Amino acid sequence: MNESVESPELVEGLGTGFSPEPKDGPLLTVTDLSVEYDTPSGPVTAVDHVDLDVGAGEFVGIVGESGCGKSTLLFAIAQLLTSPARISSGEVIFRGQNMVTMNEAELAPVRWRNMSVVMQSAMNALNPVKKIEAQYADAMKAHGVRSRSEIRERSQAVLELVGIDRAHLNSYPHQLSGGMRQRAMIAMALLFTPELVIMDEPTSALDVVAQRSLMLQIKELQQQLGFAVIFVTHDMSLVSHFSDRLMVMYAGKEMEFGPTRKVFDNPAHPYSQGLLDAFPSIRGERVPLQGIPGSPPSLSAMPVGCRFEPRCPLRFDACATVPPELYDVDGVQARCLLHDPAYRDHAPVEVAK
Amino acid sequence: MSDPAPLLEARELTRVFRVGGLRSRKQLHAVDGANFVINPGEIVALVGESGSGKSTIARLLAQVYTPSSGEILFEGTPLSSLRSRRDVLAYRAAVPMVFQDPFSSLNPAYTVVHGIMRGLKLHRPDIGPADREAEARRVLEAVGLTPASQVVGRYPYELSGGQRQRIGFAQALAYHPKVILADEPVSMLDISIRIGLLNVMTSLRDDQGVSLLYITHDIASARYAADRMMVMYAGRIVESGPVEEVLGNPLHPYTQLLVAAVPDPRAELTVTAEMAKGEPPKVIDPGPGCRFADRCPLAREVCRTTTPPLLELKPGIRAACHVAADDLGRGEESTGGAPLGAKLAA
Amino acid sequence: SGGGSGNSTGSNGSSSTSLTIANVAGTTWTCGFNPFNPSVSGLSIGFVYEPLVYVNPLQNSKETPMIAKSSQWSSDKKTLTFTIRDGIKWSDGKPLTADDVAYTFNLLKANKGLDLNALWSSGLTSVTASGDTVTMKFSAPSTTYYYYIADQTPIIPKHIWDTGAAAKDPVQYTDAKPIGSGPYTVSDCKPQNVRYQANANFWQKGKPAIKTINYPAYTDNSPANLDLAEGKAQWGGQYIPNIDRYYVNRDKADNHYWFPPVANVQIFLNLKQGPTANLAVRQALAYAINKDQVSKTAVGGQLPSSNQAGIVLPTFKDWYDQAAADKYGYKQDPAKVKQYLAKAGYSTSNPLKLSIISVSGYTDWEAELQEIKTELAPLGIDLTVQNIAGQTYDTKLYKGDFQLAYGSQTGGPVPYFELRQNLYSGNTAPIGQNASTNYSRYSNPKTDALFKAYPAADDQKQHDIVNQLQQVMLSDIPTIPVLESVSWFQYNTKDISGWPTAQNPYALPAPYAVPDNEQVLLQLKPKS
Amino acid sequence: MRFILRRLGFFVITLWVALTVNFFVPRLMPGNPAEAMMARFRGRINPDALKALEVAFGLNTQKPLFVQYLDYLGNTLTGHFGISLTFFPQPVSTVLAQALPWTLGLVGITTVLAFVLGTGIGLIGGWRRNGIVDSVLPPVFVITSALPYFWVGLVLIMVLSLGTNGALPNDGGYDPTLNPGFNAVFIWDVVKHAILPALSILIISIGGWILTMRNNVVTTLAEDYIRMARAKGIPNHRIMINYAGRNAILPNLSGFAMSLGFVVSGSILVEFTFNYPGVGYMLLSAVNNQDYPLMQALFVLITVAVLVAVLISDFLTAWLDPRVRTAG
Amino acid sequence: MSAVAATVAGSDATTRVRPGSGVLRAVLGNKKALAGAIMLLIFLVAAIAPGLFTSIRHPDTHKFAQLLPPGSGHILGTNAFGQDIWAQLVYGTRQSLFVAVVAGALASILSIIVGVSAAYLGGLGDDLLSLLTDVFLVIPAFPLIIVIAAYAGGGSMLVVIGVLVVTGWSYGARQLRAQAMSLRNRDFLESARVRGERRSYVIVFEILPTMVSLIAANFLGAALYALLTAAGLQFIGLGNSSTDSWGTMLHWAQSNEALQTGQQWWVIAPGLCIALLGASFALLNYAFDEISNPALRPVRRRKVRK
Numbered sequence A: 001m002n003e004s005v006e007s008p009e010l011v012e013g014l015g016t017g018f019s020p021e022p023k024d025g026p027l028l029t030v031t032d033l034s035v036e037y038d039t040p041s042g043p044v045t046a047v048d049h050v051d052l053d054v055g056a057g058e059f060v061g062i063v064g065e066s067g068c069g070k071s072t073l074l075f076a077i078a079q080l081l082t083s084p085a086r087i088s089s090g091e092v093i094f095r096g097q098n099m100v101t102m103n104e105a106e107l108a109p110v111r112w113r114n115m116s117v118v119m120q121s122a123m124n125a126l127n128p129v130k131k132i133e134a135q136y137a138d139a140m141k142a143h144g145v146r147s148r149s150e151i152r153e154r155s156q157a158v159l160e161l162v163g164i165d166r167a168h169l170n171s172y173p174h175q176l177s178g179g180m181r182q183r184a185m186i187a188m189a190l191l192f193t194p195e196l197v198i199m200d201e202p203t204s205a206l207d208v209v210a211q212r213s214l215m216l217q218i219k220e221l222q223q224q225l226g227f228a229v230i231f232v233t234h235d236m237s238l239v240s241h242f243s244d245r246l247m248v249m250y251a252g253k254e255m256e257f258g259p260t261r262k263v264f265d266n267p268a269h270p271y272s273q274g275l276l277d278a279f280p281s282i283r284g285e286r287v288p289l290q291g292i293p294g295s296p297p298s299l300s301a302m303p304v305g306c307r308f309e310p311r312c313p314l315r316f317d318a319c320a321t322v323p324p325e326l327y328d329v330d331g332v333q334a335r336c337l338l339h340d341p342a343y344r345d346h347a348p349v350e351v352a353k
Numbered sequence B: 001m002s003d004p005a006p007l008l009e010a011r012e013l014t015r016v017f018r019v020g021g022l023r024s025r026k027q028l029h030a031v032d033g034a035n036f037v038i039n040p041g042e043i044v045a046l047v048g049e050s051g052s053g054k055s056t057i058a059r060l061l062a063q064v065y066t067p068s069s070g071e072i073l074f075e076g077t078p079l080s081s082l083r084s085r086r087d088v089l090a091y092r093a094a095v096p097m098v099f100q101d102p103f104s105s106l107n108p109a110y111t112v113v114h115g116i117m118r119g120l121k122l123h124r125p126d127i128g129p130a131d132r133e134a135e136a137r138r139v140l141e142a143v144g145l146t147p148a149s150q151v152v153g154r155y156p157y158e159l160s161g162g163q164r165q166r167i168g169f170a171q172a173l174a175y176h177p178k179v180i181l182a183d184e185p186v187s188m189l190d191i192s193i194r195i196g197l198l199n200v201m202t203s204l205r206d207d208q209g210v211s212l213l214y215i216t217h218d219i220a221s222a223r224y225a226a227d228r229m230m231v232m233y234a235g236r237i238v239e240s241g242p243v244e245e246v247l248g249n250p251l252h253p254y255t256q257l258l259v260a261a262v263p264d265p266r267a268e269l270t271v272t273a274e275m276a277k278g279e280p281p282k283v284i285d286p287g288p289g290c291r292f293a294d295r296c297p298l299a300r301e302v303c304r305t306t307t308p309p310l311l312e313l314k315p316g317i318r319a320a321c322h323v324a325a326d327d328l329g330r331g332e333e334s335t336g337g338a339p340l341g342a343k344l345a346a
Numbered sequence C: 001s002g003g004g005s006g007n008s009t010g011s012n013g014s015s016s017t018s019l020t021i022a023n024v025a026g027t028t029w030t031c032g033f034n035p036f037n038p039s040v041s042g043l044s045i046g047f048v049y050e051p052l053v054y055v056n057p058l059q060n061s062k063e064t065p066m067i068a069k070s071s072q073w074s075s076d077k078k079t080l081t082f083t084i085r086d087g088i089k090w091s092d093g094k095p096l097t098a099d100d101v102a103y104t105f106n107l108l109k110a111n112k113g114l115d116l117n118a119l120w121s122s123g124l125t126s127v128t129a130s131g132d133t134v135t136m137k138f139s140a141p142s143t144t145y146y147y148y149i150a151d152q153t154p155i156i157p158k159h160i161w162d163t164g165a166a167a168k169d170p171v172q173y174t175d176a177k178p179i180g181s182g183p184y185t186v187s188d189c190k191p192q193n194v195r196y197q198a199n200a201n202f203w204q205k206g207k208p209a210i211k212t213i214n215y216p217a218y219t220d221n222s223p224a225n226l227d228l229a230e231g232k233a234q235w236g237g238q239y240i241p242n243i244d245r246y247y248v249n250r251d252k253a254d255n256h257y258w259f260p261p262v263a264n265v266q267i268f269l270n271l272k273q274g275p276t277a278n279l280a281v282r283q284a285l286a287y288a289i290n291k292d293q294v295s296k297t298a299v300g301g302q303l304p305s306s307n308q309a310g311i312v313l314p315t316f317k318d319w320y321d322q323a324a325a326d327k328y329g330y331k332q333d334p335a336k337v338k339q340y341l342a343k344a345g346y347s348t349s350n351p352l353k354l355s356i357i358s359v360s361g362y363t364d365w366e367a368e369l370q371e372i373k374t375e376l377a378p379l380g381i382d383l384t385v386q387n388i389a390g391q392t393y394d395t396k397l398y399k400g401d402f403q404l405a406y407g408s409q410t411g412g413p414v415p416y417f418e419l420r421q422n423l424y425s426g427n428t429a430p431i432g433q434n435a436s437t438n439y440s441r442y443s444n445p446k447t448d449a450l451f452k453a454y455p456a457a458d459d460q461k462q463h464d465i466v467n468q469l470q471q472v473m474l475s476d477i478p479t480i481p482v483l484e485s486v487s488w489f490q491y492n493t494k495d496i497s498g499w500p501t502a503q504n505p506y507a508l509p510a511p512y513a514v515p516d517n518e519q520v521l522l523q524l525k526p527k528s
Numbered sequence D: 001m002r003f004i005l006r007r008l009g010f011f012v013i014t015l016w017v018a019l020t021v022n023f024f025v026p027r028l029m030p031g032n033p034a035e036a037m038m039a040r041f042r043g044r045i046n047p048d049a050l051k052a053l054e055v056a057f058g059l060n061t062q063k064p065l066f067v068q069y070l071d072y073l074g075n076t077l078t079g080h081f082g083i084s085l086t087f088f089p090q091p092v093s094t095v096l097a098q099a100l101p102w103t104l105g106l107v108g109i110t111t112v113l114a115f116v117l118g119t120g121i122g123l124i125g126g127w128r129r130n131g132i133v134d135s136v137l138p139p140v141f142v143i144t145s146a147l148p149y150f151w152v153g154l155v156l157i158m159v160l161s162l163g164t165n166g167a168l169p170n171d172g173g174y175d176p177t178l179n180p181g182f183n184a185v186f187i188w189d190v191v192k193h194a195i196l197p198a199l200s201i202l203i204i205s206i207g208g209w210i211l212t213m214r215n216n217v218v219t220t221l222a223e224d225y226i227r228m229a230r231a232k233g234i235p236n237h238r239i240m241i242n243y244a245g246r247n248a249i250l251p252n253l254s255g256f257a258m259s260l261g262f263v264v265s266g267s268i269l270v271e272f273t274f275n276y277p278g279v280g281y282m283l284l285s286a287v288n289n290q291d292y293p294l295m296q297a298l299f300v301l302i303t304v305a306v307l308v309a310v311l312i313s314d315f316l317t318a319w320l321d322p323r324v325r326t327a328g
Numbered sequence E: 001m002s003a004v005a006a007t008v009a010g011s012d013a014t015t016r017v018r019p020g021s022g023v024l025r026a027v028l029g030n031k032k033a034l035a036g037a038i039m040l041l042i043f044l045v046a047a048i049a050p051g052l053f054t055s056i057r058h059p060d061t062h063k064f065a066q067l068l069p070p071g072s073g074h075i076l077g078t079n080a081f082g083q084d085i086w087a088q089l090v091y092g093t094r095q096s097l098f099v100a101v102v103a104g105a106l107a108s109i110l111s112i113i114v115g116v117s118a119a120y121l122g123g124l125g126d127d128l129l130s131l132l133t134d135v136f137l138v139i140p141a142f143p144l145i146i147v148i149a150a151y152a153g154g155g156s157m158l159v160v161i162g163v164l165v166v167t168g169w170s171y172g173a174r175q176l177r178a179q180a181m182s183l184r185n186r187d188f189l190e191s192a193r194v195r196g197e198r199r200s201y202v203i204v205f206e207i208l209p210t211m212v213s214l215i216a217a218n219f220l221g222a223a224l225y226a227l228l229t230a231a232g233l234q235f236i237g238l239g240n241s242s243t244d245s246w247g248t249m250l251h252w253a254q255s256n257e258a259l260q261t262g263q264q265w266w267v268i269a270p271g272l273c274i275a276l277l278g279a280s281f282a283l284l285n286y287a288f289d290e291i292s293n294p295a296l297r298p299v300r301r302r303k304v305r306k
């Protein structure tokens, strides 16, 4: 509450003012978070007991196939779920407060000032009938910034930060190109230099070149301003170079979570391995690749054991019945029975390493 | 070209759209003077940024659009001379198209096999009505929709984007085609199943000699599946040649940019400079000159005044770039794009 | 609801000197009072303008001298002389003279658009004033025109009408501030209401007793009905469905009605073409309709049934030839219908199919025709009712483009007028051309001769002629009178007395009956 | 600018079509204006007098149809609709001027009221989806908006006028014995007379607004920018009005003009039921009196009124929705 | 024109339910629609077999004592003409329903023809047809109908249906065009053409089936419009007053001061029937709205953890 009266950081200070102080514990801790959707045929669990932590200034990537619950997880963290979705268990501790139990009034000051969101499609996330500036102003006014000149200055500063001419403050969203809209969204997320920016596939609507350039820009801003990022995508290669840690989701569950390089170099879960194998490269030798046969299970008919079991090349009997837990494998968390000491002997050599 | 009779050939293929209001004279040059061939049994990848005209080329070949000028020849016959319904149907059977957007390319009012069954009825008179369903199952399984019996009776909204996309592909397979025009056939597929469909494409080529025009954003998958590659920028083909050559040694600055932008988890991040800012290309009433000139770090005066022709700069490799043409002279030394890439990175 | 303030002080009877008239006009007022404009003449004649002589159709044309204190026909019935009353003043104080009277008639001559009764085209040749007399000359015996001249022509002041806008175009003259000799002047006019004030200069001393009149513009029956029922308006002139339940029962002591019949609502039968050209068909029809039943179900008995002779009863009972009517004995008779239909070649296998036109929006007519249709059906006559727009209806009626047509005539102070409208060949025209009133297109030289003889005939002779005309109606059936149209009249006796009644039928009682309304207005008195 | 020209062009074309229809309908039907005149005075006027009248009022012209058409267009555009037969010899334009204020007052205010109220209720209903407002109102208003206008009027008369012994008047625009003017008595009388007709229009037309607004809001709420607004920490009530309401109202705004045609239709019946001295009522009395000049002029007037409303709401939409401006 | 297009926002959402059984299931699964369907069914039965509801065969001509109160052997009493009000009501169903359905169907067909061909033709043809549609949409229909009916002499049902169709098609055409336009950009039509289908096949078998729910919604809307407008016309006396229909009953009731003379049922009953039939159309329409715009479907309520 008292945050709302504190005056926002000066624009000039954007680059330097913030230094990620590792307070007591990480910036964000998600424990045991589950989200259910009420459907006509009963509730389905889209996010199933997920644990996640993000340190200050950290870049965490979340990858997974379409429909595995990435967006749902993000919205659950930011308390933006709407009916028919609801959080059925778990907590989200952000800056020491459990967001799940906070009401709208308590959430309001935290939102945007401390935690902002960039959505998948900027076309839909920007209000089509308001000028960019008005949309920025809305956010600032909601947090007590009243002065017109300050609003204007700040808007211009963030817009220029992402490399868009300040003249575009007066544009409507439809007058901007896709890339510009996406940048304008990112700029809006930086209005208060929050500690955490949540990004839901912010680049997937762009083509490769624009995607690359935007990724670089995000990374640059993050390093410059020091905010933490949760970055969701279904394109593993996109985050490969940018994220510090990577979480792989499958069918509502986290399958693997660990430092990005480790996951790439040494995937601990057969699903991560499969994903990596499915990426052709533009360099090196052309080798025939094999995808993962089959398709993800439907939310309403989840396998009882490991959710990846029906498609897993390394499955064994117990996989169908025993739900695996998260096992620590060399600093990486992996949800695979192969890493359970009880089933270690089933492990083929290549995977166990 | 070595082959005397290419399967499909485009000559100065151009398509402009009138945009704006009723009396507007603005013209959008979606495809401008494209020349290319597709030979039997090869996969040609067509890459380029969004809006560069890739789909328009496919649609021109599929006769969804009529060319504004230029000509398309099928096995040496101009398409404009196809008159009778029989000839037209024969062409339709030989050159099916897979549409880009699987959400809109299946009729929501029918089960997903509707298109396949209609296609069989129109193009495969050899298959009687009784056997059509069996044939439909066969092609569905061929694209990895197993078991087909689970898919046959479903409506499009009951399937995921990836499944629908494969239905579209199965439809094309059903006709015994000679060339499949595949417009981003894997864009909606999840990474884990994408490669499977690419493998279907390559085996079609290898086992049945079917050619493909493979349109994609995904350069890596183009390299994985295709034999040759064409790069488009703002309605023009700016580079074409064997896939490995084009990717390993891009001649056109845009191709270089494209290649550099492709993320690769297995490789180190090489290019860190801020790339390719600036405006999207002008395709509405473009003037003369290279359309990439505004974004090109190497642009010269000539680039802004003269449209570079698509020249064969190396054997089998053509590029439309004044700078590259100058660098290579008219000689055939393969100095490659290294100096260009270095300049770009700076 | 919007009503008058007639008895706002009703409890304290002595001061209730205002009257509210409820008479649906269908439109709001235009605040024009030109007495020669048929749309608005009802607002000025009788109130502001007066006739020479009042002729009462309900009392055998009994005359009440008004502006003229007497009148005289020459023996050849070609010259008519009026003696104008002395001491009449226009409401602006100027005296009314014989000159004004002559001016009025000569104005009609100069402006055909004003001569609504076609006086100048039917034999009037000159009108001159000298002293206090006005002399009118006709080319032929013209006693039948007396009604139109004496009763139906309002007298206007020369000094107003021969100057200004009136002189320029009397047809389109609005006459917003009418100056007349009648008992009232217009004190205030709004589209929603006309207010009249007693004329201080009126020639009958002490009259009128009612000093203020409100005449609201009712555009629809229902509000007018309601105001009448609630006593907000005291003088009504319209059809109130279920009048006993709706009107009388609300105030049994003071709400009354009386509907003296004036003319016939009849079925015109096309004599020139179609099945009705055949007399047997017409006879079958005449025996097929149960007129009493029509009266009862369609209009709750408020309109009495007619007789085939066409004599409106009891109004003209002196003229009715009971013996002749009995001889024919027209009343519903299925056996006779069958017989005449057979004679005309119709049977159950070849039923008679007829269609009748009527005006859409005339709900009483619609209801009557529904009943007639219902009655004819079991008798093997299939009647199709076509309710069509008035304009189309008229075109068809005038041009003879119908099989049957439901309609009415205007009538007059004696049966002669309606019979002439129906039967005189001068009033008809060949099919395809406009007939003025004889829509059935009856034409018979013998009948025509009767009409020609009538004006010059004496009283006895005139009765003779009307008897013979009744014979024509009975035997040739050119039209079938179904119901008698009446002068609609509802009145409230709570605060006002002096209303005309069946016992004292001193004038047609409807507020829209001009100039009869003047007679009523002069008789009304506040109850004290 | 282009947008404005486009809309104006549409306005002109529609008006022209309406005028043309209006011109040809009577001419395709049997009879002619002179006969209409005759019909008006049937039985009260002799044929010679009639001929004279026809001449006096120029009803007997024998000009070629096309010339008549041009004359007609010219006259209409200059407001010369001829002479009313009902209110003979007043010009139609005078008659119209009398009726117009009543309709503008009654229908205008009621329609705006219905729009504002309905949109407000719809906004709340859609916002609190499945709340009390939302679960009760839609089904109720689905039914009320299918009711016949005149019948609602009749029932209201029965319950609120006859049932209360005339506490609320059920006919006319004001008590004719009052003197019109800007005084409290008269104005109160006018308001009293307007309550029941206004209520009828309100009851029927509000449902449409509630339902469409609610549906628009529900659709809008699914948009990402609403979620975004919440993420920005904008207070709920501001999101409801500034985001959900404002965006959802856009389709309704143009619907507003569209629906005017329907409301006008309904108001004709309401005016008829309540004998309200407005344009619609006048139209019906013109029909009953076969006053064709008046009838046609009224039709033109109503068309123009609706068109102007459409135009206004178009511009309003364009003003509020930048996408419309550029899409043209 | 774009402003107009905005009114049908949401209609371009993909038709998610397939024709035939899908529509039926959707109707059955929606309480409001089900209620509407049941009401409609009852009216249909009354229209087809009025004899099931009353023993009186010719309610117009079969006369009883006048002004009988309800009960007394007459469910709703008799009117001023001595007709049994209930019997008239039952027999009136047929014509009211007939006019609504026929005019609604014809108007829908016209909408489909104009709307779909405008979308399919594109270019100048589209511009002209759209303009025509907009013009008809904006011209106030009811006054026009009154003018036409007055000139045409009212009466004939043919004229009434004619004007209802002429004035009632435009709204639907606009919606169908918008829907067809959104289909035009959908690849399945091009897919069909690339497959080698003929134009006629594409229109009839590819476009129309996808618009079933919108067409149905349109039909219901047009039928509702026809029902109310026809009743209005009859009420003011511009219909054929000698036929049995609810509007005509109201006309007679009104011209006989039914409300003031103790014959309330003469007014209430036919009005209520019009309202109920109208409501049944509107309720059914509700279901179709929800089908074509999935966002509107009701969601189950559940306690949300706070």
Ligand SMILES: Nc1ncnc2c1ncn2[C@@H]1O[C@H](COP(=O)(O)OP(=O)(O)OP(=O)(O)O)[C@@H](O)[C@H]1O
Binding pocket: A037, A038, A039, A044, A046, A064, A065, A066, A067, A068, A069, A070, A071, A072, A073, A084, A085, A234, A299
């Ligand atoms: N309103 C809803 N009702 C029922 N299920 C829903 C609803 N919204 C989403 N889901 C389901 O929840 C699961 C997770 O959805 P979510 O949008 O989080 O996936 P995602 O990983 O973000 O996918 P994408 O990569 O396509 O954005 C999906 O299987 C989806 O079908």
Ligand SMILES: Nc1ncnc2c1ncn2[C@@H]1O[C@H](COP(=O)(O)OP(=O)(O)OP(=O)(O)O)[C@@H](O)[C@H]1O
Binding pocket: B017, B018, B019, B028, B029, B030, B048, B049, B050, B051, B052, B053, B054, B055, B056, B057, B100, B283
């Ligand atoms: N029917 C059309 N009318 C007008 N413009 C069109 C039409 N079809 C395509 N265009 C325009 O032509 C250009 C090329 O479009 P095209 O669809 O061929 O691009 P693309 O390379 O396939 O892009 P993407 O990768 O996004 O699919 C674009 O600017 C597009 O807006």
Ligand SMILES: [Mg+2]
Binding pocket: A070, A071, A072, A120, A200
């Ligand atoms: Mg998502």
Ligand SMILES: [Mg+2]
Binding pocket: B054, B055, B056, B100, B183
């Ligand atoms: Mg494309």
